[in-house]
Amino acid sequence: MPVPIVALDFQTASEALAMVERLGDACRFYKVGSELFTAAGPQVVETLRSLGSDVFLDLKLHDIPNTVLGAARSAAQLGVRLLTVHASGGQEMVKAAVEGAGEKCGILGVTILTSFDAPGLGMAWGRGKVDVRREVIRLAGIAHMAGAHGVVCGGREAGALGRKYGPGLRLLVPGIRAENAPADDQKRTVTPAAAAKAGATYVVLGRMVTRAADPRSAMLAANLKPDAG
Numbered sequence: 001m002p003v004p005i006v007a008l009d010f011q012t013a014s015e016a017l018a019m020v021e022r023l024g025d026a027c028r029f030y031k032v033g034s035e036l037f038t039a040a041g042p043q044v045v046e047t048l049r050s051l052g053s054d055v056f057l058d059l060k061l062h063d064i065p066n067t068v069l070g071a072a073r074s075a076a077q078l079g080v081r082l083l084t085v086h087a088s089g090g091q092e093m094v095k096a097a098v099e100g101a102g103e104k105c106g107i108l109g110v111t112i113l114t115s116f117d118a119p120g121l122g123m124a125w126g127r128g129k130v131d132v133r134r135e136v137i138r139l140a141g142i143a144h145m146a147g148a149h150g151v152v153c154g155g156r157e158a159g160a161l162g163r164k165y166g167p168g169l170r171l172l173v174p175g176i177r178a179e180n181a182p183a184d185d186q187k188r189t190v191t192p193a194a195a196a197k198a199g200a201t202y203v204v205l206g207r208m209v210t211r212a213a214d215p216r217s218a219m220l221a222a223n224l225k226p227d228a229g
């Protein structure tokens, strides 16, 4: 059963913390991404930690190895449990992130964003045809070789990654939607149940929870077990 992580994609700390209060014990793990971190900074991470929640800092770092090492070290000092870097930054960069993060903060390598489908990716990369699954497997290999805790992937690729790299490479799956719900800007969506079946270690629940009329009910309907890890 994957650990659910709710994405606090809000403009202010007060909106984010109001959502945490509404969810109560239905969620113990929160994702702080670039929107909230840019607005509210490390303080919001510290507040979430003081409330007893685990924090996934989703900054999707991509820079020279020395800079990424420093950023990962700073994130680990804040007490975050998970931090993302782009696997396409290369093995040396991901390795630097792992070194900077130390034992207590797991580095996740982002493979191909779930907002991409094959034509969109081909366009972005200036290539006619791109096999998304093949690229996800290739990029996950970089993260694996670099000693990352895991990777971020679409639910549709999770099964293949589990078979290829085994349980040592954890799988975090965003782009989660209830059956027949609108995909918004996401392209490679799956239901919570499909992500669980594919072997996801963690799932990120975003708008399907935070934009629901009743977020707590939407969270409980996903039928996942909250766990502070």
Ligand code: C5P
Binding pocket: 007, 009, 033, 058, 110, 111, 112, 113, 114, 115, 152, 153, 174, 175, 176, 184, 186, 204, 205, 206, 207, 208
């Ligand atoms: O609202 P929604 O469920 O689409 O939110 C998905 C969340 O997961 C967003 O915060 C987004 O930044 C994040 N994410 C993603 N795809 C990735 C990595 C992270 O959608 N590959």
